[in-house]
Amino acid sequence: MRDEWEHAHTDYIMPVQRRIPASLAESESDWRHYLERSTPNGWLIRHNAMTEALVSGQPMYLLHVTRDIEAIRTSRQLHVSTGCLVGALYCSPLASQREGLRPHNLGAYLMRTKPSTKPMVFEVIPDAPIRPKGVDYLHLGAIHLRTYLRYQSFLTPAENDQLDRAVLAGLRAAAVFLDVALRNAAGHATSAPEFIDQLSDAVVHVPFLGYLYFEVLSEYLMLHSATPETKTYAQAGELNNWLYKRLAFAAVDGMGQLFDLARFNPRHHRLVQLIEGIEPALGPGVAEYVRRRLSHLFARTALHPSQDAASVTFQGADLSTIQKAAPGLIGQMIFREIRYMPRYQQLYHCFEKAKALEAWDYWNSEGIPTPFNGILPKGEIGINPVYPRSSVRVWTAEQDSKGYLHPAEEVTAVFTPHLASWWAPPRQREMQNATDDSRVELALGARSPIPTRRLSMNGVSA
Incomplete structure (x- = not known):
């Protein structure tokens, strides 16, 4: 179990240590070396403001935005959310400067696009320097699978049968592309435009591919961008989060109402259009x-x-064979199928609390009071609610005309080992017009990594 959590974390100051499958044309170390040394912003992977704050051991200031400040005041409790941080209060860094607390560009984005929320400032005083080990949700598949197998009895026989059928149907429909992807990983290159179109079609059947697709493009944009905006953020030690936000909202209609990466599947022609619309110089190289x-x-x-x-x-291949060979993929598929079962509101805490407890135990043993999204150290950082060796204070905050935050009223509230409830809409099939040709395609809708609405527990949601 601990090995799985270690495998799901990336340490950005240590050499790569993950075991990987045989026959890959490039190792993880090869890719790390390329990204750090051969991209304009690769130096920020190791030397960004967030990880430098972690390893300094000094007090950290973090921004969280909430719609439920009154519930927090009344209950004096803070609950955490799942998602990319598994079980942490989602925040972004604040830089302490003479003028006030300057939001990271991710925090500035959240405040600008969520005007109905209240900013909160958290001061976290760690007990020691914090290793910059971030959790990579793309590597959580084996943990999702193990959790499902452990609590499989919580599902009815009909639900388990439905789950098996859905996963197997998705695998069969996408099998040709999945094999193409493995051949490419092993060095047998195929046409990039054809690969992108096959990927686009496969996302409908294996939604996890939409998440991979989006994260790869986010990485490409953040590390290769050379705009004045990106350079300004880089001077502050920050990767530019606005780039992938623009990509998501341009690529998928209604992303503002339901941030749903399972719907992210631009075909080749549309992909090039999207990237050129964000930064023209990056269009030619994106497909490869x-x-x-x-x-x-x-x-x-x-x-x-x-x-x-x-x-x-x-x-x-049958499901049993694939489960042994590709437990990560099966776990990711099962995780998403369970979330869209009619009884998910009942099942949510059974499955997600089990994973959160393991994550908290791992973080506590590793000295991590503030876990972060480890796909890239781009500013998505959280607060571990049960870390016993750090102190945390919290204030509401006011923003001045220059964008700086200033603590206003201290809030008497403590973290509790509870997950804010998550409501997910039932899965629907919706008709979507293809953006790059006249064909009409079926797409899976309503698969969201972020809840469209959080239901409060004991009047609390954070």
């Missing part, structure tokens, strides 16, 4: 980057490290 990078990440996140990527095939 996605082909290489997504293939590599798919092999690493889907397959068990003991497997040989060159010999695994999804075509014609």
